[in-house]
Amino acid sequence: MSKTYFLVRPDSQEWAALPLCPRTWRQMLAACAIVLMTTVASFIDARAWEDLPPEYWQHTYQIADMFGLSATLVAIFFSLIGWFFGRMAVAIAPIVLLYAAVAYSLDPTDNAAIWWAGTMAAALWWLIQTKFSLRQIHAVRDLATKSNVDMTIELGPAARKSLNRMKRRSTHWATGLSAIAIFGWLATAMALPTAIGRTYQELEDLVLSDYLGTAAATVSVLALAQWHRCGWRFLARRRVGNMVWHVPIVGGPIQGLWSSLSEDAGTVPFDHAQSLPSCTCIDEFMRANPDERDLYGDMGITAAAYCPVHGIEQINSLTSEQFRSNATGTWLWDEDSLLPMSMQAEADRTLLIGYAGKTFIGLPARFTNGTAEIQPDAGFMIDESHPHVNESQWDRPQPPIGGIVDRIDLTPAGLKGFAIRYRHGRAWFETTDGASMPPLPDAE
Numbered sequence: 001m002s003k004t005y006f007l008v009r010p011d012s013q014e015w016a017a018l019p020l021c022p023r024t025w026r027q028m029l030a031a032c033a034i035v036l037m038t039t040v041a042s043f044i045d046a047r048a049w050e051d052l053p054p055e056y057w058q059h060t061y062q063i064a065d066m067f068g069l070s071a072t073l074v075a076i077f078f079s080l081i082g083w084f085f086g087r088m089a090v091a092i093a094p095i096v097l098l099y100a101a102v103a104y105s106l107d108p109t110d111n112a113a114i115w116w117a118g119t120m121a122a123a124l125w126w127l128i129q130t131k132f133s134l135r136q137i138h139a140v141r142d143l144a145t146k147s148n149v150d151m152t153i154e155l156g157p158a159a160r161k162s163l164n165r166m167k168r169r170s171t172h173w174a175t176g177l178s179a180i181a182i183f184g185w186l187a188t189a190m191a192l193p194t195a196i197g198r199t200y201q202e203l204e205d206l207v208l209s210d211y212l213g214t215a216a217a218t219v220s221v222l223a224l225a226q227w228h229r230c231g232w233r234f235l236a237r238r239r240v241g242n243m244v245w246h247v248p249i250v251g252g253p254i255q256g257l258w259s260s261l262s263e264d265a266g267t268v269p270f271d272h273a274q275s276l277p278s279c280t281c282i283d284e285f286m287r288a289n290p291d292e293r294d295l296y297g298d299m300g301i302t303a304a305a306y307c308p309v310h311g312i313e314q315i316n317s318l319t320s321e322q323f324r325s326n327a328t329g330t331w332l333w334d335e336d337s338l339l340p341m342s343m344q345a346e347a348d349r350t351l352l353i354g355y356a357g358k359t360f361i362g363l364p365a366r367f368t369n370g371t372a373e374i375q376p377d378a379g380f381m382i383d384e385s386h387p388h389v390n391e392s393q394w395d396r397p398q399p400p401i402g403g404i405v406d407r408i409d410l411t412p413a414g415l416k417g418f419a420i421r422y423r424h425g426r427a428w429f430e431t432t433d434g435a436s437m438p439p440l441p442d443a444e
């Protein structure tokens with residue numbers, strides 16, 4: 001059974017106006033700083049640098065001591081390497097401090113107030129970040145509802161597999177960590193009786209239950225944070241719904257997206273070049289890239305400017321009819337030009353499966369056999385755009401103004417647009433659906 005996905009095509013301006021979450025490093029840094037300051041404050045409050053009084057060694061070891069010590073160690077540990085968890089640090093910080101606050105409250109001689117204050121600060125920071133996320137999820141949902149084009153789309157097999165794998169991996173982590181945590185606490189409980197009731201003088205140093213308790217507490221914190229992440233992702237995806245977004249590749253909340261069309265302009269498929277004895281493209285390519293060895297099949301190699309078959313002179317010697325009937329050949333076009341297979345609107349957009357805000361940024365995909373299928377080579381580079389960095393100044397490269405040979409209307413070949421041929425370069429495709437094309441001088 002496969003879920004039904006709806007195609008949504010948001011307006012570029014509304015897509016670009018989606019709210020972004022605050023920068024990850026800022027969220028993470030503040031969360032780590034709260035834990036660090038709380039830990040340092042409690043250290044100062046306890047005057048932990050002073051020599052322990054003699055009566056300390058007569059104190060008998062209790063469960064509360066194990067909790068107190070493990071809580072302190074977990075807090076120190078997180079203060080030092082919390083940054084490693086990125087955005088998850090925001091959820092981890094209040095859990096770490098809450099554990100310490102509860103542990104210190106168990107022992108009436110200890111001062112738990114500092115830990116409670118830290119917990120409150122970390123929880124407040126978590127709430128503020130959650131508010132940003134919620135605001136974003138609602139905005140994404142509203143836009144999805146508004147831009148629904150009333151079309152369902154199936155996901156390709158690889159896309160379905162990838163989504164399921166992501167979901168499975170995330171819950172596997174959560175259940176795996178939980179299982180380890182439970183095991184750790186059981187081991188701690190088993191080790192405790194050997195230490196409880198004995199004085200510190202007898203014990204001399206840290207006991208096994210301290211180590212086990214610290215490990216169990218660390219893993220428990222991570223398990224809770226992972227469950228928090230799973231739950232949050234589940235809520236976001238449920239709220240937004242099953243959508244395949246057809247979005248502009250630049251100027252939106254996601255950076256690192258690529259055109260869903262292949263970027264083969266100016267190339268010749270390797271097999272094709274190899275089958276033509278007079279073609280010099282492979283030789284030229286090898287001369288320019290001597291380290292390139294694994295050339296095969298459909299892989300495009302750059303068409304050589306002076307190839308007797310694919311050179312610039314050959315492009316310009318074609319009659320308009322010949323050009324038109326060959327217009328889908330990639331070698332005719334400048335490497336920065338669009339290919340005439342599709343419209344501008346499609347070339348500058350790509351598919352994003354399941355986007356639900358920063359919580360789940362989705363999988364980049366392209367239309368393949370009527371389905372949305374993921375691109376195996378892309379998708380791990382995408383991330384939420386940085387606030388205040390305006391990427392929308394990026395524009396598709398424009399064709400040169402000088403050196404034009406002629407313009408060929410490709411409409412008779414069923415392609416919406418013109419080919420502009422150049423004296424010293426490959427042709428450029430100009431779509432008739434692109435509204436913002438600059439005026440071009442007529443052919444001489």
Ligand SMILES: [Zn+2]
Pocket residue numbers: 268273279280281282303304307308309310311
């Ligand atoms: Zn060639």
